[in-house]
Amino acid sequence: MSRYLVTGGAGYVGGVVTAHLLAAGHGVTVLDDLSTGFREGVPAGAEFIEGSIRDAGKWLDPSYAGVLHFAASSQVGESVVNPEKYWRNNVGGTTELLTAMRDAGVRTLVFSSTAAVYGEPETTPITEDARTAPTSPYGASKLAVDHMITGECAAHGLAAVSLRYFNVAGAHGEQGERHDPESHLIPLVLQVALGRREAIHVFGEDYPTPDGTCVRDYIHVDDLAEAHLLALDAATGGEHLICNLGNGNGFSVREVIETARSVTGHPIPEVAAERRGGDPAVLVASAERARARLGWNPSRADLAGIIADAWEFARREQQRKDAPTP
Numbered sequence: 001m002s003r004y005l006v007t008g009g010a011g012y013v014g015g016v017v018t019a020h021l022l023a024a025g026h027g028v029t030v031l032d033d034l035s036t037g038f039r040e041g042v043p044a045g046a047e048f049i050e051g052s053i054r055d056a057g058k059w060l061d062p063s064y065a066g067v068l069h070f071a072a073s074s075q076v077g078e079s080v081v082n083p084e085k086y087w088r089n090n091v092g093g094t095t096e097l098l099t100a101m102r103d104a105g106v107r108t109l110v111f112s113s114t115a116a117v118y119g120e121p122e123t124t125p126i127t128e129d130a131r132t133a134p135t136s137p138y139g140a141s142k143l144a145v146d147h148m149i150t151g152e153c154a155a156h157g158l159a160a161v162s163l164r165y166f167n168v169a170g171a172h173g174e175q176g177e178r179h180d181p182e183s184h185l186i187p188l189v190l191q192v193a194l195g196r197r198e199a200i201h202v203f204g205e206d207y208p209t210p211d212g213t214c215v216r217d218y219i220h221v222d223d224l225a226e227a228h229l230l231a232l233d234a235a236t237g238g239e240h241l242i243c244n245l246g247n248g249n250g251f252s253v254r255e256v257i258e259t260a261r262s263v264t265g266h267p268i269p270e271v272a273a274e275r276r277g278g279d280p281a282v283l284v285a286s287a288e289r290a291r292a293r294l295g296w297n298p299s300r301a302d303l304a305g306i307i308a309d310a311w312e313f314a315r316r317e318q319q320r321k322d323a324p325t326p
Helices: 012-023 053-058 076-081 083-104 137-156 185-193 221-234 253-264 288-294 303-322
Strands: 003-007 027-032 047-050 066-069 108-114 159-165 167-169 200-203 218-220 240-245 270-273
Touching: 003 012, 003 053, 012 027, 012 066, 012 221, 053 083, 066 083, 066 221, 076 083, 076 137, 083 137, 108 137, 108 221, 137 159, 137 240, 159 221, 167 221, 167 303, 185 200, 185 253, 185 303, 200 253, 218 221, 218 303, 221 240, 221 288, 240 288, 253 303
Parallel strands: 003 027, 003 066, 027 047, 066 108, 108 159, 159 240, 167 218, 200 270
Antiparallel strands: none
């Protein structure tokens, strides 16, 4: 089996992918500065290094078969008011990582990209050939990194796959969403069910959708992780393959809330709010390229199952926080 470096592996998606790599018998080193990740989020069996991706050259050597890169600043709202942080961390940090990989002779990369590179979609479902017009510095920084990777592949023979996520949700055992502050719908809804919030805000009820609320494509984090392992096998020297990851169908904000009420058995009050700027009515992925090129077939598309896994993790986390200190 192979050995991989996972940058940002103390975070939500990075931690779950690390768990899948370990389960497949691979050796994993997690590199994370813990600015947003959690030490307890690193699965047992992985080597952990607390540090910056800018210093990856200190640890990378030819024994690594590849890098899976999740380390990034990822809050859309924050990126609007503090764009320099996103250019510095996401673009500058990845520049240093690519240099370290080149110097060490590590020639395979799987990059955690985002649907935010597309901005307001002209058509749905969104294919990889759709116009890229990000509406935030976060999305722009991720698109810039994709361009950097394309150049690295052409000039230096890197084998790279960028995976553009839509809405990742669910949990994998001890690995789940712990963002602070939290901005994702499903964990926010579950915070209401746990009594940590009074109500969930519904931003806009007059969109051109069946129930007037935004529609999003949700993908289980375990399905997402499986795509990363398939991407490692599909990476080809000199090629930058870009794949969207989604289920190909969407659920509205109100459908998510109603499903969470059913799963949790809690009422989950709603508060109507004005639309947020830059929120497209529908964001749904075409994942046909991932199916064809990676052999990826997501098997956990059921919304109730996704929310049930997230609910189990959220309850366990709440119990841990409420437990008396020894």
